[in-house]
Amino acid sequence: MTLFWVLTLILVVIACVFVAIPLLKPKVNNDAALRDELNKAFYKDRLAELAVEADEGLVEDQHELVADLKQSLLDDIPNVPRKGEERSLSTMMVLVPSVVLVVALSYGLYATFGNYQKVKHWQDISQNLPELSKKLMNPQGVELTDKEMEDLTLALRTRLHYEPQDSTGWLLLGRIGLANRDMETAIGSMKKAYALEPQDGDIKLGYAQALMLSNDQMDQQSARSLLNKMLKGDYVDLRVYSLLAFDAFERQDFATAIEHWQSMQEMVGPNDARYEMLSRSIASAKAKMEPATLDDHAVSVTISLGNEVVLPQQGVVIVSVHSADGAPMPIAAARYPLGSFPFTVILDDSNSMMQGRKLSDLQSLIVRVRIDSDGNVATREGDWFGESDIAELGSGIKVEINQQF
Structure with a gap:
Protein backbone atom coordinates (compact mmCIF):
# COMPACT_ATOMS: atom_id res chain seq x y z
CA MET A 1 0.00 0.00 0.00
CA THR A 2 2.92 2.36 0.62
CA LEU A 3 3.86 2.24 -3.04
CA PHE A 4 0.27 2.97 -3.99
CA TRP A 5 0.15 6.14 -1.87
CA VAL A 6 3.53 7.28 -3.15
CA LEU A 7 2.33 6.93 -6.74
CA THR A 8 -0.89 8.82 -6.04
CA LEU A 9 1.08 11.59 -4.34
CA ILE A 10 3.34 11.91 -7.40
CA LEU A 11 0.30 12.18 -9.67
CA VAL A 12 -1.28 14.85 -7.47
CA VAL A 13 1.97 16.85 -7.37
CA ILE A 14 2.15 16.74 -11.18
CA ALA A 15 -1.44 18.00 -11.37
CA CYS A 16 -0.59 20.85 -8.97
CA VAL A 17 2.44 21.79 -11.08
CA PHE A 18 0.25 22.12 -14.16
CA VAL A 19 -2.08 24.36 -12.17
CA ALA A 20 0.76 26.51 -10.81
CA ILE A 21 2.70 27.11 -14.04
CA PRO A 22 0.13 29.45 -15.65
CA LEU A 23 -0.19 31.39 -12.39
CA LEU A 24 3.52 31.78 -11.71
CA LYS A 25 4.31 32.70 -15.31
CA PRO A 26 1.31 34.69 -16.49
CA LYS A 27 1.02 35.90 -20.05
CA VAL A 28 2.39 39.45 -20.37
CA ASN A 29 -0.40 41.98 -20.73
CA ASN A 30 0.65 44.69 -23.35
CA ASP A 31 -2.42 46.97 -23.04
CA ALA A 32 -0.47 49.83 -21.35
CA ALA A 33 2.38 49.68 -23.86
CA LEU A 34 -0.02 49.67 -26.79
CA ARG A 35 -1.85 52.64 -25.36
CA ASP A 36 1.41 54.56 -24.92
CA GLU A 37 2.44 53.84 -28.50
CA LEU A 38 -0.94 54.97 -29.76
CA ASN A 39 -0.71 58.25 -27.83
CA LYS A 40 2.74 58.94 -29.26
CA ALA A 41 1.53 58.31 -32.77
CA PHE A 42 -1.46 60.58 -32.20
CA TYR A 43 0.83 63.28 -30.74
CA LYS A 44 3.14 63.20 -33.77
CA ASP A 45 0.24 63.36 -36.19
CA ARG A 46 -1.24 66.28 -34.32
CA LEU A 47 2.10 68.13 -34.35
CA ALA A 48 2.30 67.66 -38.09
CA GLU A 49 -1.23 69.01 -38.52
CA LEU A 50 -0.45 72.07 -36.36
CA ALA A 51 2.64 72.80 -38.45
CA VAL A 52 0.56 72.65 -41.64
CA GLU A 53 -2.15 74.83 -40.15
CA ALA A 54 0.46 77.37 -38.94
CA ASP A 55 1.95 77.60 -42.43
CA GLU A 56 -1.50 78.24 -43.84
CA GLY A 57 -2.14 80.94 -41.24
CA LEU A 58 -4.99 79.06 -39.64
CA VAL A 59 -3.31 78.96 -36.21
CA GLU A 60 -2.38 82.12 -34.38
CA ASP A 61 -0.65 80.71 -31.27
CA GLN A 62 1.07 77.49 -32.31
CA HIS A 63 3.33 77.26 -29.24
CA GLU A 64 0.39 77.31 -26.83
CA LEU A 65 -1.39 74.58 -28.75
CA VAL A 66 1.76 72.42 -28.75
CA ALA A 67 2.08 72.95 -24.97
CA ASP A 68 -1.54 71.86 -24.49
CA LEU A 69 -0.91 68.81 -26.67
CA LYS A 70 2.12 67.81 -24.58
CA GLN A 71 0.15 68.24 -21.37
CA SER A 72 -2.60 66.04 -22.74
CA LEU A 73 -0.01 63.37 -23.61
CA LEU A 74 1.40 63.47 -20.09
CA ASP A 75 -2.04 63.28 -18.52
CA ASP A 76 -2.83 60.14 -20.52
CA ILE A 77 0.25 58.16 -19.35
CA PRO A 78 -1.15 55.21 -17.28
CA ASN A 79 -0.18 54.83 -13.66
CA VAL A 80 2.07 51.73 -13.37
CA PRO A 81 1.46 49.91 -10.12
CA ARG A 82 4.15 48.18 -8.10
CA LYS A 83 4.10 44.91 -10.01
CA GLY A 84 6.15 42.69 -7.72
CA GLU A 85 4.11 42.89 -4.55
CA GLU A 86 0.66 43.05 -6.16
CA ARG A 87 1.36 40.21 -8.60
CA SER A 88 2.84 38.02 -5.86
CA LEU A 89 -0.13 38.63 -3.61
CA SER A 90 -2.74 37.95 -6.29
CA THR A 91 -0.87 34.85 -7.50
CA MET A 92 -0.75 33.30 -4.02
CA MET A 93 -4.41 34.09 -3.45
CA VAL A 94 -5.25 32.00 -6.52
CA LEU A 95 -2.52 29.34 -6.29
CA VAL A 96 -3.09 28.18 -2.70
CA PRO A 97 -6.86 27.55 -3.07
CA SER A 98 -6.23 25.88 -6.43
CA VAL A 99 -3.69 23.44 -4.99
CA VAL A 100 -5.97 22.69 -2.04
CA LEU A 101 -8.86 22.10 -4.43
CA VAL A 102 -6.81 19.71 -6.63
CA VAL A 103 -5.70 17.67 -3.62
CA ALA A 104 -9.17 17.59 -2.08
CA LEU A 105 -10.87 16.65 -5.34
CA SER A 106 -8.31 13.94 -6.16
CA TYR A 107 -8.49 12.08 -2.88
CA GLY A 108 -12.14 12.92 -2.28
CA LEU A 109 -13.27 11.49 -5.62
CA TYR A 110 -11.08 8.42 -5.13
CA ALA A 111 -12.52 7.85 -1.67
CA THR A 112 -16.03 8.05 -3.13
CA PHE A 113 -15.66 6.20 -6.44
CA GLY A 114 -12.26 4.48 -6.29
CA ASN A 115 -13.26 1.31 -4.30
CA TYR A 116 -10.55 2.06 -1.79
CA ASP A 216 -16.34 -37.81 -17.91
CA GLN A 217 -15.62 -41.56 -17.94
CA MET A 218 -12.14 -40.96 -19.36
CA ASP A 219 -11.34 -38.70 -16.39
CA GLN A 220 -12.62 -41.37 -14.01
CA GLN A 221 -10.52 -44.05 -15.68
CA SER A 222 -7.44 -41.80 -15.47
CA ALA A 223 -8.12 -41.39 -11.75
CA ARG A 224 -8.31 -45.16 -11.24
CA SER A 225 -5.07 -45.68 -13.12
CA LEU A 226 -3.31 -43.03 -11.07
CA LEU A 227 -4.62 -44.44 -7.77
CA ASN A 228 -3.69 -48.01 -8.72
CA LYS A 229 -0.14 -46.82 -9.45
CA MET A 230 -0.04 -45.23 -6.01
CA LEU A 231 -1.01 -48.60 -4.49
CA LYS A 232 2.27 -50.04 -5.77
CA GLY A 233 4.41 -47.54 -3.87
CA ASP A 234 6.37 -48.27 -0.70
CA TYR A 235 3.96 -46.15 1.31
CA VAL A 236 0.26 -45.96 0.50
CA ASP A 237 -1.81 -43.09 1.84
CA LEU A 238 -5.00 -44.14 3.59
CA ARG A 239 -6.94 -41.78 1.32
CA VAL A 240 -5.90 -43.81 -1.75
CA TYR A 241 -7.79 -46.84 -0.42
CA SER A 242 -10.70 -44.61 0.54
CA LEU A 243 -11.06 -43.16 -2.96
CA LEU A 244 -10.77 -46.58 -4.62
CA ALA A 245 -13.33 -48.05 -2.21
CA PHE A 246 -15.75 -45.20 -2.86
CA ASP A 247 -15.35 -45.60 -6.62
CA ALA A 248 -15.84 -49.38 -6.46
CA PHE A 249 -18.94 -49.01 -4.30
CA GLU A 250 -20.44 -46.50 -6.75
CA ARG A 251 -19.82 -48.94 -9.60
CA GLN A 252 -21.50 -51.71 -7.54
CA ASP A 253 -18.21 -53.56 -7.35
CA PHE A 254 -18.87 -54.38 -3.72
CA ALA A 255 -16.20 -57.08 -3.39
CA THR A 256 -13.46 -54.63 -4.37
CA ALA A 257 -14.88 -51.95 -2.08
CA ILE A 258 -14.83 -54.39 0.83
CA GLU A 259 -11.25 -55.34 0.04
CA HIS A 260 -10.09 -51.71 0.17
CA TRP A 261 -12.02 -50.95 3.35
CA GLN A 262 -10.49 -54.01 5.02
CA SER A 263 -7.04 -52.74 4.02
CA MET A 264 -7.90 -49.43 5.66
CA GLN A 265 -8.93 -51.24 8.84
CA GLU A 266 -5.57 -52.98 8.96
CA MET A 267 -3.83 -49.62 8.64
CA VAL A 268 -5.79 -47.72 11.32
CA GLY A 269 -6.20 -50.57 13.83
CA PRO A 270 -9.20 -51.42 16.04
CA ASN A 271 -8.51 -48.61 18.50
CA ASP A 272 -9.02 -45.91 15.88
CA ALA A 273 -12.44 -44.20 15.80
CA ARG A 274 -12.58 -44.77 12.05
CA TYR A 275 -12.44 -48.56 12.45
CA GLU A 276 -16.11 -48.81 13.43
CA MET A 277 -17.15 -46.54 10.55
CA LEU A 278 -15.26 -48.80 8.14
CA SER A 279 -16.97 -51.84 9.63
CA ARG A 280 -20.35 -50.27 8.91
CA SER A 281 -19.30 -49.57 5.31
CA ILE A 282 -18.18 -53.18 4.89
CA ALA A 283 -21.47 -54.44 6.34
CA SER A 284 -23.38 -52.20 3.94
CA ALA A 285 -21.48 -53.55 0.94
CA LYS A 286 -21.99 -57.15 2.08
CA ALA A 287 -25.70 -56.51 2.50
CA LYS A 288 -25.90 -55.36 -1.09
CA MET A 289 -24.06 -58.51 -2.20
CA GLU A 290 -26.24 -60.93 -0.25
CA PRO A 291 -29.33 -60.68 -2.43
CA ALA A 292 -27.25 -61.77 -5.41
CA THR A 293 -25.79 -64.66 -3.43
CA LEU A 294 -29.06 -65.84 -1.96
CA ASP A 295 -31.47 -65.01 -4.79
CA ASP A 296 -31.94 -68.01 -7.06
CA HIS A 297 -33.18 -65.74 -9.86
CA ALA A 298 -30.02 -63.61 -10.19
CA VAL A 299 -26.48 -64.11 -11.40
CA SER A 300 -23.34 -62.91 -9.62
CA VAL A 301 -20.38 -62.52 -12.01
CA THR A 302 -16.82 -61.92 -10.84
CA ILE A 303 -14.67 -60.59 -13.68
CA SER A 304 -10.87 -60.79 -13.81
CA LEU A 305 -8.18 -60.13 -16.40
CA GLY A 306 -5.62 -62.44 -17.94
CA ASN A 307 -1.97 -61.47 -17.65
CA GLU A 308 -1.67 -60.66 -21.35
CA VAL A 309 -4.61 -58.25 -21.47
CA VAL A 310 -3.80 -54.60 -22.17
CA LEU A 311 -6.64 -52.27 -21.21
CA PRO A 312 -7.56 -49.46 -23.64
CA GLN A 313 -7.51 -45.83 -22.54
CA GLN A 314 -11.30 -45.71 -22.66
CA GLY A 315 -14.14 -48.19 -23.04
CA VAL A 316 -16.90 -50.10 -21.23
CA VAL A 317 -17.33 -53.62 -19.93
CA ILE A 318 -20.30 -55.43 -21.47
CA VAL A 319 -21.65 -58.43 -19.52
CA SER A 320 -24.22 -60.63 -21.26
CA VAL A 321 -26.06 -63.76 -20.16
CA HIS A 322 -26.92 -66.36 -22.82
CA SER A 323 -28.76 -69.63 -22.85
CA ALA A 324 -26.64 -72.72 -22.26
CA ASP A 325 -26.64 -73.59 -25.97
CA GLY A 326 -24.50 -70.49 -26.66
CA ALA A 327 -27.10 -68.56 -28.68
CA PRO A 328 -25.67 -65.17 -29.81
CA MET A 329 -28.73 -63.18 -28.67
CA PRO A 330 -28.35 -62.40 -24.95
CA ILE A 331 -31.19 -63.01 -22.52
CA ALA A 332 -29.88 -60.24 -20.23
CA ALA A 333 -27.06 -57.74 -20.51
CA ALA A 334 -25.54 -54.71 -18.79
CA ARG A 335 -22.61 -52.38 -19.32
CA TYR A 336 -20.25 -50.96 -16.72
CA PRO A 337 -17.49 -48.32 -16.82
CA LEU A 338 -13.97 -49.58 -17.34
CA GLY A 339 -12.31 -49.68 -13.92
CA SER A 340 -10.01 -51.77 -11.78
CA PHE A 341 -10.10 -55.57 -11.92
CA PRO A 342 -11.27 -57.92 -10.54
CA PHE A 343 -14.78 -56.74 -9.74
CA THR A 344 -18.20 -58.31 -9.23
CA VAL A 345 -21.52 -57.41 -10.87
CA ILE A 346 -25.05 -58.68 -10.38
CA LEU A 347 -27.60 -59.29 -13.12
CA ASP A 348 -31.27 -60.10 -12.58
CA ASP A 349 -34.60 -59.79 -14.37
CA SER A 350 -34.21 -56.01 -14.57
CA ASN A 351 -31.41 -56.60 -17.08
CA SER A 352 -33.52 -58.80 -19.39
CA MET A 353 -33.25 -57.97 -23.09
CA MET A 354 -35.99 -60.07 -24.72
CA GLN A 355 -39.68 -59.35 -24.34
CA GLY A 356 -41.53 -62.30 -22.85
CA ARG A 357 -38.35 -64.02 -21.69
CA LYS A 358 -36.67 -63.26 -18.38
CA LEU A 359 -33.35 -64.22 -16.90
CA SER A 360 -35.17 -66.12 -14.18
CA ASP A 361 -36.65 -68.43 -16.85
CA LEU A 362 -33.23 -70.00 -17.46
CA GLN A 363 -32.13 -73.14 -15.67
CA SER A 364 -28.58 -73.07 -16.97
CA LEU A 365 -26.60 -70.39 -18.76
CA ILE A 366 -23.25 -69.05 -19.86
CA VAL A 367 -21.87 -65.54 -19.32
CA ARG A 368 -19.82 -63.59 -21.82
CA VAL A 369 -17.82 -60.47 -20.93
CA ARG A 370 -16.27 -58.10 -23.46
CA ILE A 371 -14.24 -54.90 -23.14
CA ASP A 372 -15.66 -52.60 -25.81
CA SER A 373 -13.11 -49.89 -26.65
CA ASP A 374 -15.03 -47.79 -29.20
CA GLY A 375 -18.56 -47.68 -27.79
CA ASN A 376 -19.99 -49.55 -30.80
CA VAL A 377 -21.20 -53.05 -29.92
CA ALA A 378 -21.29 -53.97 -33.62
CA THR A 379 -17.51 -53.68 -34.02
CA ARG A 380 -15.25 -56.17 -32.26
CA GLU A 381 -11.86 -55.74 -33.90
CA GLY A 382 -9.20 -55.76 -31.19
CA ASP A 383 -11.66 -56.13 -28.28
CA TRP A 384 -10.78 -58.47 -25.39
CA PHE A 385 -13.37 -60.97 -24.15
CA GLY A 386 -13.97 -64.00 -21.96
CA GLU A 387 -16.64 -66.68 -21.51
CA SER A 388 -17.75 -68.80 -18.59
CA ASP A 389 -18.52 -72.48 -18.46
CA ILE A 390 -22.15 -73.59 -18.30
CA ALA A 391 -23.49 -72.70 -14.87
CA GLU A 392 -26.75 -72.89 -12.96
CA LEU A 393 -28.97 -69.86 -12.31
CA GLY A 394 -28.35 -68.42 -8.86
CA SER A 395 -24.75 -69.56 -8.65
CA GLY A 396 -21.65 -67.46 -8.52
CA ILE A 397 -19.82 -67.31 -11.83
CA LYS A 398 -16.22 -66.33 -12.56
CA VAL A 399 -15.11 -65.07 -15.96
CA GLU A 400 -11.54 -64.33 -16.97
CA ILE A 401 -11.01 -62.01 -19.92
CA ASN A 402 -8.13 -63.57 -21.84
CA GLN A 403 -9.02 -63.68 -25.55
CA GLN A 404 -9.00 -61.10 -28.30
CA PHE A 405 -11.06 -60.80 -31.47
Missing part, protein backbone atom coordinates in the same frame (compact mmCIF):
# COMPACT_ATOMS: atom_id res chain seq x y z
CA GLN A 117 -12.07 -0.36 0.72
CA LYS A 118 -12.00 -3.20 -1.80
CA VAL A 119 -8.38 -2.49 -2.67
CA LYS A 120 -7.49 -2.42 1.03
CA HIS A 121 -9.39 -5.66 1.58
CA TRP A 122 -7.54 -7.26 -1.33
CA GLN A 123 -4.20 -6.20 0.15
CA ASP A 124 -5.19 -7.47 3.60
CA ILE A 125 -6.26 -10.93 2.44
CA SER A 126 -3.13 -11.24 0.30
CA GLN A 127 -1.10 -10.76 3.48
CA ASN A 128 -3.37 -13.25 5.28
CA LEU A 129 -2.85 -15.96 2.63
CA PRO A 130 -0.46 -18.17 4.70
CA GLU A 131 -2.91 -18.40 7.61
CA LEU A 132 -5.88 -19.25 5.37
CA SER A 133 -3.78 -21.80 3.50
CA LYS A 134 -2.87 -23.59 6.73
CA LYS A 135 -6.55 -23.88 7.65
CA LEU A 136 -7.37 -25.38 4.25
CA MET A 137 -4.42 -27.81 4.38
CA ASN A 138 -5.20 -28.89 7.95
CA PRO A 139 -5.62 -32.69 7.92
CA GLN A 140 -8.20 -32.43 10.70
CA GLY A 141 -10.58 -30.87 8.18
CA VAL A 142 -11.10 -27.45 9.70
CA GLU A 143 -13.87 -25.86 7.69
CA LEU A 144 -13.52 -22.39 6.23
CA THR A 145 -16.48 -20.08 6.01
CA ASP A 146 -17.83 -19.00 2.62
CA LYS A 147 -16.26 -15.58 3.15
CA GLU A 148 -12.87 -17.13 3.95
CA MET A 149 -13.12 -19.32 0.85
CA GLU A 150 -13.81 -16.27 -1.32
CA ASP A 151 -10.91 -14.40 0.26
CA LEU A 152 -8.58 -17.36 -0.16
CA THR A 153 -9.57 -17.78 -3.82
CA LEU A 154 -8.88 -14.11 -4.56
CA ALA A 155 -5.53 -14.18 -2.76
CA LEU A 156 -4.48 -17.40 -4.49
CA ARG A 157 -5.41 -16.18 -7.96
CA THR A 158 -3.42 -13.01 -7.31
CA ARG A 159 -0.40 -14.98 -6.16
CA LEU A 160 -0.59 -17.48 -9.03
CA HIS A 161 -0.78 -14.63 -11.52
CA TYR A 162 2.69 -13.55 -10.41
CA GLU A 163 4.01 -17.02 -9.48
CA PRO A 164 2.55 -19.52 -11.99
CA GLN A 165 5.16 -22.16 -11.03
CA ASP A 166 3.82 -22.44 -7.46
CA SER A 167 2.54 -26.03 -7.33
CA THR A 168 1.25 -25.64 -3.76
CA GLY A 169 -0.84 -22.66 -4.82
CA TRP A 170 -2.42 -24.64 -7.67
CA LEU A 171 -3.10 -27.50 -5.25
CA LEU A 172 -4.89 -25.15 -2.85
CA LEU A 173 -6.94 -23.60 -5.64
CA GLY A 174 -7.90 -27.09 -6.79
CA ARG A 175 -9.07 -28.00 -3.29
CA ILE A 176 -11.19 -24.88 -3.18
CA GLY A 177 -12.71 -25.93 -6.50
CA LEU A 178 -13.51 -29.36 -5.01
CA ALA A 179 -15.09 -27.77 -1.95
CA ASN A 180 -17.25 -25.54 -4.14
CA ARG A 181 -18.08 -28.36 -6.59
CA ASP A 182 -16.44 -26.29 -9.32
CA MET A 183 -15.00 -29.24 -11.20
CA GLU A 184 -13.58 -27.15 -14.05
CA THR A 185 -11.46 -25.12 -11.63
CA ALA A 186 -10.60 -28.19 -9.55
CA ILE A 187 -9.41 -30.37 -12.43
CA GLY A 188 -7.62 -27.51 -14.23
CA SER A 189 -5.75 -26.40 -11.09
CA MET A 190 -4.86 -29.93 -9.98
CA LYS A 191 -3.63 -30.73 -13.49
CA LYS A 192 -1.25 -27.74 -13.39
CA ALA A 193 -0.02 -28.74 -9.94
CA TYR A 194 0.54 -32.33 -11.14
CA ALA A 195 2.46 -31.12 -14.19
CA LEU A 196 4.78 -29.13 -11.90
CA GLU A 197 5.24 -31.80 -9.19
CA PRO A 198 4.21 -35.22 -10.59
CA GLN A 199 5.86 -37.12 -7.72
CA ASP A 200 4.21 -35.24 -4.86
CA GLY A 201 1.81 -37.54 -3.01
CA ASP A 202 -0.68 -34.87 -1.96
CA ILE A 203 -0.82 -33.47 -5.48
CA LYS A 204 -1.31 -36.90 -7.07
CA LEU A 205 -4.07 -37.68 -4.60
CA GLY A 206 -5.79 -34.33 -5.16
CA TYR A 207 -5.61 -34.72 -8.93
CA ALA A 208 -7.06 -38.24 -8.72
CA GLN A 209 -9.87 -37.05 -6.48
CA ALA A 210 -10.79 -34.25 -8.89
CA LEU A 211 -10.78 -36.65 -11.85
CA MET A 212 -12.83 -39.19 -9.90
CA LEU A 213 -15.61 -36.65 -9.33
CA SER A 214 -15.76 -35.71 -13.00
CA ASN A 215 -18.72 -36.77 -15.13
